[in-house]
Amino acid sequence: MPTKIEKDSLTGTETTGHVWDGIQELNTPLPRWWLYTFYACIAFAAVWVVIYPAFPFQGATGLSGWIAREAVVDTVREAEARREPMMARIRSATPQQIADDPELRNFAIAGGRIAFANNCAGCHGAGGQGAVGGFPSLADDDWIWGGSHDAIRETIAHGIRAGESDSERISMMPRFLADGVLTLPQVNDTAEFVLSLTGRATDAAAAERGATLFTENCAACHGEAGEGNRDVGAPRLSDRIWLYGGDKPSIVRSIAYSRSGVMPAWGPRLDAAVINMLAVYVHALGGGEN
Numbered sequence: 001m002p003t004k005i006e007k008d009s010l011t012g013t014e015t016t017g018h019v020w021d022g023i024q025e026l027n028t029p030l031p032r033w034w035l036y037t038f039y040a041c042i043a044f045a046a047v048w049v050v051i052y053p054a055f056p057f058q059g060a061t062g063l064s065g066w067i068a069r070e071a072v073v074d075t076v077r078e079a080e081a082r083r084e085p086m087m088a089r090i091r092s093a094t095p096q097q098i099a100d101d102p103e104l105r106n107f108a109i110a111g112g113r114i115a116f117a118n119n120c121a122g123c124h125g126a127g128g129q130g131a132v133g134g135f136p137s138l139a140d141d142d143w144i145w146g147g148s149h150d151a152i153r154e155t156i157a158h159g160i161r162a163g164e165s166d167s168e169r170i171s172m173m174p175r176f177l178a179d180g181v182l183t184l185p186q187v188n189d190t191a192e193f194v195l196s197l198t199g200r201a202t203d204a205a206a207a208e209r210g211a212t213l214f215t216e217n218c219a220a221c222h223g224e225a226g227e228g229n230r231d232v233g234a235p236r237l238s239d240r241i242w243l244y245g246g247d248k249p250s251i252v253r254s255i256a257y258s259r260s261g262v263m264p265a266w267g268p269r270l271d272a273a274v275i276n277m278l279a280v281y282v283h284a285l286g287g288g289e290n
């Protein structure tokens with residue numbers, strides 16, 4: 001209930017004239033500096049809304065036309081332009097030439113590491129260590145298709161059995177049981193022979209019979225002694241490195257139904273400079289050959 005404005009006897013402050021249940025309200029206005037700062041903020045916000053994009057609608061830009069997303073694109077483009085002279089040199093060099101030039105090599109390894117993490121680690125593992133199920137390790141010196149700079153570049157650019165490049169790497173092992181080339185006992189004998197290559201045969205007579213079958217059916221691709229053949233991407237069977245598992249059931253399965261690992265072709269997806277950087281990076285993982 002409004003009453004008349006008077007001075008509060010205790011504090012000496014004026015009252016507003018409002019009284020509730022006998023309690024009076026003192027008039028203590030905001031400090032001037034606070035109030036003016038507040039007004040200034042409102043004015044600033046009003047100007048900001050006009051100049052900069054302030055509404056979350058498509059195309060709702062302010063008068064200045066500045067858009068955060070475009071600013072990012074510009075910054076990225078500037079960074080790419082700064083990188084371009086180096087990228088051009090890498091694009092036009094061979095992986096071997098890049099590896100021989102310390103400056104190019106450092107740049108390529110750094111870029112290759114990022115491109116590998118983005119595109120390859122999902123299948124080949126973060127450090128290129130590979131995974132059971134057909135994903136070869138790229139960090140050892142056991143190569144299916146070849147470990148020279150050029151061979152690695154070729155594999156990355158054109159892919160393997162992906163049907164994405166005319167020069168892709170391709171070879172198909174027959175499905176010996178499924179296609180009726182061998183009977184199940186013959187598959188078993190051949191598997192025993194394959195096991196014997198790493199000293200693990202459990203049935204000497206079967207391995208003996210398997211040796212003949214191997215010469216007739218397998219040696220053309222895998223070599224007489226199972227040493228493998230990079231021309232047709234036939235892995236070595238005489239080491240203890242297996243794409244699909246080296247226990248007997250896995251080997252029987254490989255022979256009976258065959259395997260055909262697929263790797264995408266990266267030539268159509270990545271900059272030629274990035275392919276070169278990846279080749280240098282993979283070569284440097286540990287198993288690169290001359």
Ligand code: HEC
Pocket residue numbers: 115116119120121122123124134135136138142143144145146147152155156160233260261262263264266278282
């Ligand atoms: C979808 C899974 C997948 C992705 C992604 C992938 N690879 Fe592969 N890669 C494979 C498979 C499977 C093989 C083995 C093919 C075979 O059995 O011959 C392979 C083989 C290779 C080989 C040949 C190895 C050898 O021993 O000769 C190289 C080199 C290679 N990959 C590099 C790369 C690089 C570099 C990338 C990234 C740009 C990449 N791969 C991405 C699945 C993949």
Ligand code: HEC
Pocket residue numbers: 134171172173174176190191194213214217218219220221222232233234235237241242243244245251254255259260261262
């Ligand atoms: C036309 C060529 C060809 C012939 C013939 C062939 N292979 Fe293969 N073999 C391959 C290729 C290529 C691969 C690799 C498939 C892949 O990388 O996915 C392979 C893979 C294998 C594997 C799996 C190796 C691993 O590391 O897991 C075994 C085991 C094998 N072959 C055994 C045989 C046996 C035994 C025979 C004969 C009965 C035979 N192959 C005949 C081409 C051939």
